[in-house]
Amino acid sequence: MNIIIAHNYTTYSYSNQSYELANSLAKRGHHVLFFSHNPGFEKPFSPVENLTVYGWPSERPTDYKSFRFFYRIAKDFKADLMILHFAPRYIAGLAGILLGVKHRWVYYHTAEASNLADMDGLTFKNRLLMLRKRICFLLFTKIVAPSVFAAEDVLAFYKQPLSGTLVVHNAIVDRFNNDFTKPVAGVVKFKYLGRIDPCKRIPDTVVAFNKFIEQTNANAELAIVGNGLEEERAFSLRNASERISVEHSIPYEQVDAFIQDAHWVVSPSMLETFRFVNLEAIMLATPVLANRVGGIPEIVEDGVNGFFSKDVSIDSWVELFKKAYELTLHDRSLYEKMQHHARNIYIEKFTLSKHINTFIKAIEAL
Numbered sequence: 001m002n003i004i005i006a007h008n009y010t011t012y013s014y015s016n017q018s019y020e021l022a023n024s025l026a027k028r029g030h031h032v033l034f035f036s037h038n039p040g041f042e043k044p045f046s047p048v049e050n051l052t053v054y055g056w057p058s059e060r061p062t063d064y065k066s067f068r069f070f071y072r073i074a075k076d077f078k079a080d081l082m083i084l085h086f087a088p089r090y091i092a093g094l095a096g097i098l099l100g101v102k103h104r105w106v107y108y109h110t111a112e113a114s115n116l117a118d119m120d121g122l123t124f125k126n127r128l129l130m131l132r133k134r135i136c137f138l139l140f141t142k143i144v145a146p147s148v149f150a151a152e153d154v155l156a157f158y159k160q161p162l163s164g165t166l167v168v169h170n171a172i173v174d175r176f177n178n179d180f181t182k183p184v185a186g187v188v189k190f191k192y193l194g195r196i197d198p199c200k201r202i203p204d205t206v207v208a209f210n211k212f213i214e215q216t217n218a219n220a221e222l223a224i225v226g227n228g229l230e231e232e233r234a235f236s237l238r239n240a241s242e243r244i245s246v247e248h249s250i251p252y253e254q255v256d257a258f259i260q261d262a263h264w265v266v267s268p269s270m271l272e273t274f275r276f277v278n279l280e281a282i283m284l285a286t287p288v289l290a291n292r293v294g295g296i297p298e299i300v301e302d303g304v305n306g307f308f309s310k311d312v313s314i315d316s317w318v319e320l321f322k323k324a325y326e327l328t329l330h331d332r333s334l335y336e337k338m339q340h341h342a343r344n345i346y347i348e349k350f351t352l353s354k355h356i357n358t359f360i361k362a363i364e365a366l
Contacts, residue, residue, distance in 0.1 A: 001031070001081060001364075002030070002031045002032075002077055002078055003025055003030055003033070003079065003080065003082075003083070003363070004032075004033045004035070004074060004077065004079045004083070004092070004101075005022050005032060005033070005034045005035070005082075005083045005084075006034075006035040006037070006061075006070075006084045006085060006088045006089065006092050007034075007035075007037070007084075007085040007086070008037055008038045008039070009034050009036035009039070009053050010038070010039055013252060013276070014170065014172075015038075016352070017170065017355055017356075020352055020356055021355075021359055021360075022034045022051055023047070023048055023051060024356050024360065025051075025360065025363070026049065026050035026051035027048065027050075029050065030050065030363075031050050031077075032050060032051045032052070033052055033054065033073065033074070033077055033079070034051065034054070035054050035056060035061075035088065036053055036054065036055055037056060037061055037086065037087060039055075040055035040056055040059075041054065042055060054073065056069065056070075056088065057069045061087055061088040062090070062091060063091075066088065066091055067091040067094070067095060070092055070095050071095045071099070074095055074099055079099070080103060080366070081101070081102075081103040081104075081105065081366065082096050082101055082103070082104045082105065083106075083107075083144070084105065084106045084107065084140075085106075085107045085109070086107075086109070089106050089107075090136050090139065093106060093136070093139030093140055094139055096139070097139055102141075103366055104139060104141050104142075105140060105141065105142045105144050106139075106140040106143055106144065107143075108144065108145050108150050108151075108154055108165075110273060111149070111153045111271050111272065111273045111294055112130065112153060112158075130157065133158070134159075137158055141164070142164055142165065142166055143164060143165045144165075144168055145166065145167050145168075145273070146168065146273055146274040146295070147167065147169060147273055147274045147294070147295030147298050148295070148298060149273060149295035149298065150167075150273040150295055151167050153273065153294075166362055168355060168358050168359055168362070169274070169349065169350060169354075169355065169358075170274050170276055170279060170350070171350050171352045171354060172276075172279050172283055173352045174347075174351060174352070175283065176285065176343065179260070180285050180336065180339050182260075182335075182339075183261070184332075187220060187221050188218070188219065188263050188264075188324075188325050188328045188329065189220070189221050189223065189264070190220065190221065190222045190262065190263070190265075190321070190324070191223045191224075191225075191259065191261070191262035191264070191266060192205070192223070192226065192265070192266040192267075192268070193225045193226060193250075193255065193265070193277050194226050194275075194277050195227070195228040196224070196226045196227055196228035196229070196231040197228040197229045197230060198229060199269055199270050200226075200228070200230075200268065200270075201268045201269060201270055202224060202226070202230060202234045203230055203233045203234050203237055204314050204317070205266065205268040205317060206222070206224075206234060206237040206241075207237065207314055208314045208315075208318050208321065209241075209317075210237075210241050210243075211314065211315075211318045212317075212318045212322060212325075215318065215322075218321075218322075218325050220243065220325055221243050221244070222243060222244045222245075222266070223244075223245045223262075224246045225246075225248075225250050227249065231246075231248070234246055255280065256284060259277075259281055259286050260284050260285075260286065262281075262286055263287075263328050263335075264286070264287055264289050264328075265277065265281035265287070265288045265289070266288075267288055267289065267290035267296065267300075268290070268291060268312070268317065269290075269291060269294070270293060271293050271294045272293065272294040272295055273294060273295050274295040274296075274298070274299070275290075275294075275299065278296060278299045279299055279346070282299065282300075282305055282342035282343065282350075283350070285340070285343045286339070287306045287307075287324075287338045287339065288300045288306035288307075288342075289306060289309070289320055289321075290307075290308060290309070291308065291309050291311075292308040299345070299350070301341075301345065304338065304341045305345050306338070306342070307320060307324060308320075
């Protein structure tokens with residue numbers, strides 16, 4: 001089978017899924033073209049037999065130049081299947097229709113309700129953007145959803161039937177060093193890593209943590225790493241407490257150490273299709289505090305590998321911080337069981353090999 005993948009050809013973070021899928025398909029005898037956005041490549045190369053990797057001619061592959069480039073190469077390749085992500089998906093999908101590619105799959109990364117929260121709801125402009133996206137989805141024969149919730153979100157917002165959706169849970173390569181050790185004495189550490197946008201509720205989380213400290217005088221810290229629409233507000237609220245640190249970013253090579261130094265990874269989003277950082281947390285045997293929303297319950301099980309807040313309110317998160325703090329200090333055996341449960345859930349559901357096998361099974365059934 002001839003297969004085109006448009007994503008990022010790198011082992012970095014989430015993109016590693018496409019990297020490994022391309023290499024696995026090539027090793028099984030399929031012919032694969034990979035169009036890589038980030039990193040871009042000046043010249044095509046073949047890292048393994050049956051796989052050729054191209055960079056795009058434009059910094060953002062959404063223009064006519066990128067369309068012509070893709071169309072010319074895809075025309076000679078005669079693809080049977082396209083698997084498309086992010087920026088180039090629409091120009092590649094259009095090219096696929098014009099070239100008669102039978103199977104055109106597109107990834108659905110972000111819940112539309114999350115986008116609306118970050119864009120001030122259903123304004124006239126946002127309705128037009130949704131209409132454009134709904135029309136663009138007609139370019140594709142199947143939508144790949146990273147969670148069951150994501151598939152349901154596609155149905156709710158875009159009327160895409162579930163029969164036209166393939167659910168393949170996100171996965172991550174196992175980087176755990178088999179060290180379950182967490183700081184035993186001293187401060188209890190809560191950490192957040194991700195975007196600081198309205199749907200993530202980081203300013204409210206900072207307020208909740210400050211209230212938790214005021215009410216308990218707990219020896220605890222909250223470390224936040226991220227940037228986005230509400231980062232300035234998060235930084236300003238941070239200044240009121242020495243227990244809270246906020247950084248714009250850290251190198252990806254430091255993510256594992258950042259998470260493993262935490263007792264709890266914090267995930268206060270009001271909605272998520274999946275939340276990749278939660279997956280990194282359980283892979284690294286770190287329990288998660290979260291809201292019971294979107295695709296998060298497909299990763300986090302209340303009382304097993306984390307805890308859910310009663311609701312998304314500030315007061316509920318104050319109580320959640322209290323609960324996690326007390327358990328960390330006074331029930332170490334239960335905390336360590338939660339660590340092991342986190343690892344077991346990762347191994348049972350979210351290894352990269354399971355993700356690749358699910359994809360290959362769906363592809364080879366075509």
